Amino acid sequence: MKGFPNYLVALALMALACSIASAYDPAPLQDFCVAVNSSTQAVFVNGKFCKDPKLVIANDFLFRGLNVPRDRILGLNTLGISLARLDFASYGVNPPHTHPHATEILVVVEGTLYVGFVTSNPKNRLFTKVLNAGDVFVFPIGLIHFQFNVRKTNAVAFAGLGSQNPGLITIAKAVFGSNPLINLDVLSKAFQVDKDVIKYLEKQFG
Structure with a gap:
């Protein structure tokens, strides 16, 4: 860009990249974070309340009955x-x-x-x-x-x-x-x- 110092051009490009990146969900920093309804049953991981990973079971990622209106899938949390x-x-x-x-x-x-x-x-x-x-x-x-x-x-x-x-x-x-x-x-x-x-x-x- 003629007339603009190189560092200003670089700064503008970095700002644009950051604004694009922030438009999407951030990548999780752990394998999963199964949602829980009570913080007393949870651990706090990367700013989220999650079920203690040691207590997570396969059923946390299973959802039966989409043939009728149902609640959310807890295992999708943070994914x-x-x-x-x-x-x-x-x-x-x-x-x-x-x-x-x-x-x-x-x-x-x-x-x-x-x-x-x-x-x-x-x-x-x-x-x-x-x-x-x-x-x-x-x-x-x-x-x-x-x-x-x-x-x-x-x-x-x-x-x-x-x-x-x-x-x-x-x-x-x-x-x-x-x-x-x-x-x-x-x-x-x-x-x-x-x-x-x-x-x-x-x-x-x-």
């Missing part, structure tokens, strides 16, 4: 991934949202889902597919995406996410249901609609 079961009623929707910390892979096991995601500015390209049982679709990290059950029957899917804490921002709720509310002038100009329309939308998400 940098998460798993979610998504149940859709007839014509149910998982509205446009984003996971700022994780890519998502979706596997449909029952029913039919219409899914899609939108690329970032300036193109904002929409990629969509209709998925049936056995189909898999990927939503890249941070991009707005959705799932919609297009049938009268229920649908079930499993989502794997590349972070223990993928984050969740539901677009409409974040914009029209923020606390406190975003200035009316800002939203009216951004969406190019009358302020009464914005007020109506805020009532839906407030």
Whole structure:
């Protein structure tokens, strides 16, 4: 970069590298950290309460019954991934949202889902597919995406996410249901609609 001292260029590149690296879960410093509900049953490892490794058993990494809605898998703690079961009623929707910390892979096991995601500015390209049982679709990290059950029957899917804490921002709720509310002038100009329309939308998400 002409006109910039070499050390400033190096500093800027290191800062960029650090910001990219910090966007993902840090690598664990131990083989595993099985989550526990009580600190009295745990050891403190690298800033996390974990089950004493000497007491860990195979069942800590086993999860039976994904055929029904269940609780989290304790053995996934600190391993940098998460798993979610998504149940859709007839014509149910998982509205446009984003996971700022994780890519998502979706596997449909029952029913039919219409899914899609939108690329970032300036193109904002929409990629969509209709998925049936056995189909898999990927939503890249941070991009707005959705799932919609297009049938009268229920649908079930499993989502794997590349972070223990993928984050969740539901677009409409974040914009029209923020606390406190975003200035009316800002939203009216951004969406190019009358302020009464914005007020109506805020009532839906407030």
